[in-house]
Amino acid sequence: MEKLVTRFYGVLLSIYIYNEYTGYMELEKLLAAINKKYPEEKEFIAAVRKHIDDERKHYMLFKNYFTKNERIPFFVSDKYGYIDLFVKHIFKVKIKELDQNSIINNNEKFFKLCRLIMMTELRGLKQVKTLLNNNLINKNESLLKIFKVIEKDEPSHCYPYQYWLKKSNSHMPRLRENLTDLWIHYSLMIIKVPFLLFNGKLKRRSEFY
Numbered sequence: 149m150e151k152l153v154t155r156f157y158g159v160l161l162s163i164y165i166y167n168e169y170t171g172y173m174e175l176e177k178l179l180a181a182i183n184k185k186y187p188e189e190k191e192f193i194a195a196v197r198k199h200i201d202d203e204r205k206h207y208m209l210f211k212n213y214f215t216k217n218e219r220i221p222f223f224v225s226d227k228y229g230y231i232d233l234f235v236k237h238i239f240k241v242k243i244k245e246l247d248q249n250s251i252i253n254n255n256e257k258f259f260k261l262c263r264l265i266m267m268t269e270l271r272g273l274k275q276v277k278t279l280l281n282n283n284l285i286n287k288n289e290s291l292l293k294i295f296k297v298i299e300k301d302e303p304s305h306c307y308p309y310q311y312w313l314k315k316s317n318s319h320m321p322r323l324r325e326n327l328t329d330l331w332i333h334y335s336l337m338i339i340k341v342p343f344l345l346f347n348g349k350l351k352r353r354s355e356f357y
């Protein structure tokens with residue numbers, strides 16, 4: 149049993165660290181594009197900056213946890229990245245191929261990306277609340293601490309994108325985006341995460357991100 153619990157922590161945190169890392173790296177590219185296109189939007193820029201700094205902080209919290217336990221995360225592909233999957237469904241490209249500069253020059257595409265980030269953050273908040281009610285997380289004090297930090301930070305992460313959509317009179321997420329969100333969430337929870345949990349051949353990364 150103890151082994152399975154350790155495995156659960158390992159898989160869960162490997163998915164989290166991948167997502168935090170991808171999140172802050174990709175947001176940096178977006179912020180560079182925003183800075184170039186809308187340098188006068190100081191408030192918007194500061195809010196996105198704060199979002200990136202939080203995601204990097206979360207990444208570091210998980211990294212420290214792994215380091216303390218003398219572990220390197222499992223190898224997790226982009227099929228486990230929430231934002232990767234969202235981008236793939238909506239923009240039909242891999243997140244690494246997303247051209248932030250061309251997106252920002254096309255209002256409709258930029259609104260789409262704002263909605264996508266918003267939904268990812270809302271999902272993240274729901275997810276962390278579920279984890280905080282999970283017995284396995286509650287009995288691990290250092291993990292509980294990490295997830296409480298995330299719970300506190302997460303609500304503000306939607307604000308910059310919500311602000312931008314409202315200011316531009318664009319709409320909030322609609323049916324197709326909501327369905328995509330549900331599909332990604334449930335396929336992860338019901339199929340993909342259990343698959344990792346019981347995949348005996350799952351390798352660890354050779355080094356940290």
Ligand SMILES: [Fe+2]
Pocket residue numbers: 168202203206298
């Ligand atoms: Fe985060």
Ligand SMILES: [Fe+2]
Pocket residue numbers: 203269272302305
């Ligand atoms: Fe977040």
